[in-house]
Amino acid sequence: MSAAFHLNNREVKREVKVKCNNETLSFCSEPNYLGLTLDRSLTYRRHLESLRKKLTSRVALLRRLAGSGWGAGATILRIATLALVHSIAEYFAPVWCRSAHTRLFDPAINNALRIVTGCLRPSPVDNLPTELRRSGATLTLARRAMEPGHLLHSARTRSSSANARRLKSRHPFVPAAQHLISSSDNNNIRAAQWADYQWNAHWTDNPTRLRVFKPDTGTHRMTLPRRAWVRLNRLRTGVGRFHSYFYK
Numbered sequence: 001m002s003a004a005f006h007l008n009n010r011e012v013k014r015e016v017k018v019k020c021n022n023e024t025l026s027f028c029s030e031p032n033y034l035g036l037t038l039d040r041s042l043t044y045r046r047h048l049e050s051l052r053k054k055l056t057s058r059v060a061l062l063r064r065l066a067g068s069g070w071g072a073g074a075t076i077l078r079i080a081t082l083a084l085v086h087s088i089a090e091y092f093a094p095v096w097c098r099s100a101h102t103r104l105f106d107p108a109i110n111n112a113l114r115i116v117t118g119c120l121r122p123s124p125v126d127n128l129p130t131e132l133r134r135s136g137a138t139l140t141l142a143r144r145a146m147e148p149g150h151l152l153h154s155a156r157t158r159s160s161s162a163n164a165r166r167l168k169s170r171h172p173f174v175p176a177a178q179h180l181i182s183s184s185d186n187n188n189i190r191a192a193q194w195a196d197y198q199w200n201a202h203w204t205d206n207p208t209r210l211r212v213f214k215p216d217t218g219t220h221r222m223t224l225p226r227r228a229w230v231r232l233n234r235l236r237t238g239v240g241r242f243h244s245y246f247y248k
Contacts, residue, residue: 002026003031035092045101055088055108073229119234142177146181
């Protein structure tokens with residue numbers, strides 16, 4: 001099977017003819033590599049569209065387990081979210097996380113996080129660490145690529161120059177990886193702690209007076225009853241069943 005990746009829209013219907021052992025290989029415009037669907041311009045739109053369908057059905061399962069004052073506890077919901085949602089939502093995340101089409105399934109992930117925390121739909125998206133986990137996965141891959149034996153080590157070295165890109169991209173992996181590595185090195189942060197560091201930095205810079213309700217990095221508060229856990233998170237985000245939101 002053969003495929004071509006380019007940004008020339010005039011050649012969108014052109015099929016590349018490649019022969020191997022006097023046999024013409026079949027051409028595929030959207031090949032699937034290890035579960036990742038690739039398109040001609042590497043926008044990953046088709047892959048993210050299929051991902052949205054999977055996430056929508058799995059978030060519906062989480063909604064069956066949770067409730068505002070009853071249902072599974074926060075610990076069980078967290079484990080279920082990691083197993084059902086984040087397991088597929090972060091698969092190949094360092095590859096497609098900079099795509100403009102991530103907005104297709106971000107609402108499904110945000111709904112899953114709201115179900116776990118008990119937050120309402122008007123809760124700000126900034127309080128949900130959707131993109132922080134992707135940045136942590138990108139940083140982990142970038143740290144591994146620094147090793148000489150890694151497959152991406154030569155690509156990072158070769159892509160340091162401006163003319164070394166094989167395919168033009170608005171958001172390539174190498175500049176993003178270098179930015180994350182420099183930021184983490186300046187703050188002495190490991191890849192596993194990157195999401196927690198960004199989360200704490202966000203709440204420290206947040207001007208809201210509800211900053212005191214920020215939970216620590218531990219998970220001992222998740223053992224609270226479901227009703228107390230929901231009320232604590234609604235106080236923390238400042239969005240709850242108050243008179244002002246009833247009016248809205």
